[in-house]
Amino acid sequence: MNYIEHIGKYYLMLKQVFRKPQKKRVFYDALLREIEELGLKSIGIILFISFFIGGVIALQTALNLDSPFIPESLIGFAAKRSIILEFAPTFCSIILAGKVGSYITSSIGTMRVTEQIDALEVMGINSLNHLVLPKVIATVTFYPFLITLGMVLGMFGGWLAGVLSGLFSGISYIEGLQTDFNPFLITYALIKTLVFAFLIATVPSYHGYYVKGGSIAVGKASTQSVVWTTILIVITNYLLTQMLLT
């Protein structure tokens, strides 16, 4: 199948996904389950990675700005910019594409190969709407909080790294964080997060839903979905940056 066919099939899938849920009660139950599965269970890894990467960003910035003519507060300023603009929304989304994307593809793919999706269709249930919509809503609503947490933890990690290493003072780091604060950068990061969250839910769902074969096919589809979600995140990241910041 060529790329154009995949794109067409993906949009046809979205058309089925964005229908009114057949039963609100069942939809809300599914939504809460997905928020727990795709969101709450990802908090740990995002906080852990954000904290340490934030520390690394601050340390590397400090080591590369080793000049008496550059104010120390620039370390906090640069770390803040890096974390808010790129690290939290893009890097964390790529991590989520790996963690959540493979989970989505394998769970939907397994449902496909074990005829659970056929069972839904026979009952008269729009399986795409039933399976994918709660995932989309869960990621799109929850990931902005998750990424915001990532930003905060990343900046905190940078501060702690400076204090513990003695490479820069905590006060100058905080001063840098407060310098030239532009709220639009947060908006930009959250817009990116929303788009990435949508991709993280829908691209792996597409790979899982249309899988053919058995367990090996599901495994391959999981790998492909992570690769394609990452590629799409990187491309949309470039396009959104071009559109929103230039």
Added chain:
Amino acid sequence: MIEVKNLRKGFRGVEVLKGISTTFHPGKTNLIIGQSGAGKTVFLKSLIGLHEPESGTIAFDGRLNTKFSAKEKRQWRQEVGMVFQGSALFDSQTVEENVMFPLKMFTNQTQAEMLARVNFVLDRVNLKDSNQRFPAELSGGMQKRVAIARAIVMNPKYLFCDEPNSGLDPQTAIVIDNLIQEITEEYQITTVINTHDMNSVMEIGEKIIFLKDGIKEWEGSSEEMFKTDNETVVSFVYSSNLFKKVRQSYLNETK
């Protein structure tokens, strides 16, 4: 009653069903048999609407499924119960949640009403006290019984079973066969079973259709199957020595 007329279906230019016509009556267990690749699963999936036929009609109590409006199709779906080969139970849900699922989706019953109905059908398939277990914790036979319970929980008019005995030991297979036959008679359901199991054919086959290369090769009851001189059917059904002997003794008795 399900009336099938001249049903045709193919994939990528290969014709799988080549104009099948037959009628399935309510309260009877209708069996579809045939070699692997004969088109049994495609036929069954066409009946339940998972495959769109290329031509031909399927009428459910006089209603042509090709002329269903979206609302009629939704309504009809609720009259259909399906038992899949691998049971197709939702593995993230307990037995109770699996069986309750169609009720949650399509009725406005209270939790207590739904639970009462779930317990009734689980009791009917002899599966008490398994409500909170997950499918992975059940044996193959128990999974099949949960699948039957889920299929009948909405009081379907039509029940379709794809290889309900596959992977089961002979004793459990007979239990499942008898259960399906009892339910079919009790609720006057039009049941269509796709099977490879010749025990099922002998035990519960009130009407048997033999498919070969997408064509209906033979049709009749299990008794008529003993008497048939259709060589293809005889060589398929009586391929084992045991069934050859059973057939011979039947023919000797009825001479």
